Amino acid sequence: MKNKTKKAEQERVNHVIQRIDSRLDDIVTQIESAHQETSRIEQDYGDNTKVNVFEVDDRMETNAAVQQQKQMVARAVENETILKNEQQQLTRLQTSPYFGRIDVAEDGDTDTLYIGTATFMDQNDFLVYDWRAPVASIYYNGTLGPVNYDTPTGQISAELLNKRQFTIQDGKITAMFDTNETVGDEMLQAVLGEQSDTAMQNIVATIQKEQNDIIRDTTSDLLVVQGVAGSGKTSAVLQRVAYLLYHSRSQLDADQMVLFSPNQLFANYISAVLPSLGEKNMRQATLAEFFAKRFSGLHVQTMFERFERDQISLPETTKTIRRFKESHEFLTAIDGYLKANRDTPFFVDIELNGEVFFSANTITRIYQQQPKNALAADKFLATKNALIKRLNQRIGIEIHQDWVQEAVTLLSDSELRDLLNGHHFESGDDEARFISRQVVADAFAPVYDAIYNDYFFDSYQEYGRFLTTIETPVDASIWQTMVESVMAGLEQHQLNLDDAAPILYLRDQLTGSGINRGIQYVFVDEMQDYSMAQLFYLHHAFPRAKLTFLGDAKQDVFTSHYQPSDFIHEIGDVFKGMHVRLIELNRSYRSTAPITNFGKALLDKSDHIQAFNRDGDKPQVITTNRDQAISTLAHLVDDLLTTQSTVAILTKDQAAANQLYATLHVDQPVTLLNLNDHQLKTGCLILPVYLAKGLEFDAVIGYDISADTYQSDADRDILYTLSSRALHSLSLVCIDQPSPLLVDLPSDLYTEIKSVTSPVQ
Numbered sequence: 001m002k003n004k005t006k007k008a009e010q011e012r013v014n015h016v017i018q019r020i021d022s023r024l025d026d027i028v029t030q031i032e033s034a035h036q037e038t039s040r041i042e043q044d045y046g047d048n049t050k051v052n053v054f055e056v057d058d059r060m061e062t063n064a065a066v067q068q069q070k071q072m073v074a075r076a077v078e079n080e081t082i083l084k085n086e087q088q089q090l091t092r093l094q095t096s097p098y099f100g101r102i103d104v105a106e107d108g109d110t111d112t113l114y115i116g117t118a119t120f121m122d123q124n125d126f127l128v129y130d131w132r133a134p135v136a137s138i139y140y141n142g143t144l145g146p147v148n149y150d151t152p153t154g155q156i157s158a159e160l161l162n163k164r165q166f167t168i169q170d171g172k173i174t175a176m177f178d179t180n181e182t183v184g185d186e187m188l189q190a191v192l193g194e195q196s197d198t199a200m201q202n203i204v205a206t207i208q209k210e211q212n213d214i215i216r217d218t219t220s221d222l223l224v225v226q227g228v229a230g231s232g233k234t235s236a237v238l239q240r241v242a243y244l245l246y247h248s249r250s251q252l253d254a255d256q257m258v259l260f261s262p263n264q265l266f267a268n269y270i271s272a273v274l275p276s277l278g279e280k281n282m283r284q285a286t287l288a289e290f291f292a293k294r295f296s297g298l299h300v301q302t303m304f305e306r307f308e309r310d311q312i313s314l315p316e317t318t319k320t321i322r323r324f325k326e327s328h329e330f331l332t333a334i335d336g337y338l339k340a341n342r343d344t345p346f347f348v349d350i351e352l353n354g355e356v357f358f359s360a361n362t363i364t365r366i367y368q369q370q371p372k373n374a375l376a377a378d379k380f381l382a383t384k385n386a387l388i389k390r391l392n393q394r395i396g397i398e399i400h401q402d403w404v405q406e407a408v409t410l411l412s413d414s415e416l417r418d419l420l421n422g423h424h425f426e427s428g429d430d431e432a433r434f435i436s437r438q439v440v441a442d443a444f445a446p447v448y449d450a451i452y453n454d455y456f457f458d459s460y461q462e463y464g465r466f467l468t469t470i471e472t473p474v475d476a477s478i479w480q481t482m483v484e485s486v487m488a489g490l491e492q493h494q495l496n497l498d499d500a501a502p503i504l505y506l507r508d509q510l511t512g513s514g515i516n517r518g519i520q521y522v523f524v525d526e527m528q529d530y531s532m533a534q535l536f537y538l539h540h541a542f543p544r545a546k547l548t549f550l551g552d553a554k555q556d557v558f559t560s561h562y563q564p565s566d567f568i569h570e571i572g573d574v575f576k577g578m579h580v581r582l583i584e585l586n587r588s589y590r591s592t593a594p595i596t597n598f599g600k601a602l603l604d605k606s607d608h609i610q611a612f613n614r615d616g617d618k619p620q621v622i623t624t625n626r627d628q629a630i631s632t633l634a635h636l637v638d639d640l641l642t643t644q645s646t647v648a649i650l651t652k653d654q655a656a657a658n659q660l661y662a663t664l665h666v667d668q669p670v671t672l673l674n675l676n677d678h679q680l681k682t683g684c685l686i687l688p689v690y691l692a693k694g695l696e697f698d699a700v701i702g703y704d705i706s707a708d709t710y711q712s713d714a715d716r717d718i719l720y721t722l723s724s725r726a727l728h729s730l731s732l733v734c735i736d737q738p739s740p741l742l743v744d745l746p747s748d749l750y751t752e753i754k755s756v757t758s759p760v761q
């Protein structure tokens, strides 16, 4: 019976592939003719632009003709692009057209639907449904029996009669299961048992119910996902992007979505998922890049730099100050400061070609002429408008200067054409005045830029003054030293990470700038690495965006040493007034059960973590002495590489990684990764654990998990993050004395090896 069913299913696969092949043949022909059409129009376009630009009438005619030709080219190119997209989509389906089937009874009719990564229709017949189609949610959410699914016209009730999963490779069904579960374990076992890749894969064939809730949420303003390591947070957010794009095709573009990711390696690692689903990648940024753009000319300390520094020294008072500056209350204090509106902001001269154009005094006077009780931001805006008005007056006076007329006569034809593009004039005089004005405006452009970009306001001095006005959490003298150090840093073009969001907030609130209303969705991965002030700032900077924050309070590598996370509860208070939804993911898919259970035991309060039922060896804890540490490690790497394609040696910081690399690479092909790397490789890699955030490797070796290196409770989160990067194998190498965090673990969770010469059996 089973064989018969499989045979029938294979025949259907063959039929669908044959239809796809045939459509692909047609597309090739259609692309060719579309391309010819584009070339023909472009050719005409080139001929039509050869016109006389000196006669006003000709110019106007040319403009209209050029616009029309441009539209024709755009339409032809779009036609070609649509065909090429379809071609790519079908090429993806060609070898594996679908992964699921549902049999659904609705209003007395029974329908059989096949679900894949894209829709494929043949003569009005849906041979494959896109996984994001409303009806496909049954596949992910429903167990057999009565089910509901949402459509644009309302909820529909149906009965799910059967659910079948397939693995199809090169057109052949290699596995097939009927399942009553959301998505059966057999399929997941097979997928998760595979070797890691240097690029993340999509999970659409095996999305789990809670992950599906994240993916298909369209109503929350702020979706917060607290998910244990390896629970699919990043995967869910990427499929969520694909889902949102599909559902708002006409109103939403990938460029209107931005994902804040932990580092470049990670950004690259995930960048193949959306294209594999036929979608463009959303924008990606790291927090460091975001700050670098907004503080041009300054170096903003990165999380990594700060972490490395903290390893050397972090006094209690610094911790207290940092906690204060990173809180939401600190931003509220800035609001209070601006509201009090006591002083005139710090203005600076606007210069042109080395000479003062508008002096700080003039700007100050304009500001002080505004109604005393107006809000600081309103006075600032009025000052800015007054400056623009004065600039325009200066331009009007300047056009009569000799240099302007000389500059006009030197304009080339094409410069003139660009200048006049789209403008119409009543008379030649009007046109001449317009041209002169443009010439002066060009020369004065730096002044306009300075006004427009608020360069006449010194936000750093203003921040310094704000710091001296607030109630401080430490002794006044310590606070004062900190303020001086911040200002001295700024003189040197250096900014501490904890000052970055507050300065931007102060600047934006006063100047009304820095806001991007075009972004519709912001996703923050590894939210536990962000301070509340930073998260709130992102909301402020992207006020129209719906937010998705994903993280794991237990993987708090960067801040656990000064601020244990209790994020989830705080978020509700800070983002009041928004529709906030919290989803927890407790099942961990990445690692084998023995590895997940080992990691779980490292933490306090970890009962919620559930291991996915995938078998494997217990982690090994190897203790060696300093002399033999390197040879022990080298043996271990050799041994692991016989079965695993990627072995990552994770150290606590970059200095340890560099040092290890210097010794190990002499006899072994190893790759050292640092913050500037973009690309993952297979083989043996060495990197600090914080750089491995979000990544995964077939085998992980934690190096120097010794009593000296992992001493305190705060190190638990680091060790947990480290362990949870492993898919199939985890080894921890301790020098002399294992960390107390390991010694405390139940001994049945790992294999202990004391041998120093031959650590692996």
Ligand SMILES: Nc1ncnc2c1ncn2[C@@H]1O[C@H](COP(=O)(O)OP(=O)(O)OP(=O)(O)O)[C@@H](O)[C@H]1O
Pocket: 188, 191, 192, 201, 203, 206, 207, 208, 211, 227, 228, 229, 230, 231, 232, 233, 234, 235, 236, 552, 555, 589, 590, 693, 694, 695, 696, 724
């Ligand atoms: N439903 C699923 N089907 C198949 N694989 C899955 C599924 N969910 C998660 N995985 C796999 O589990 C691994 C971990 O997923 P992911 O990186 O998205 O988790 P995460 O919660 O972001 O992890 P971390 O916080 O530890 O970085 C990946 O290999 C991913 O492909």
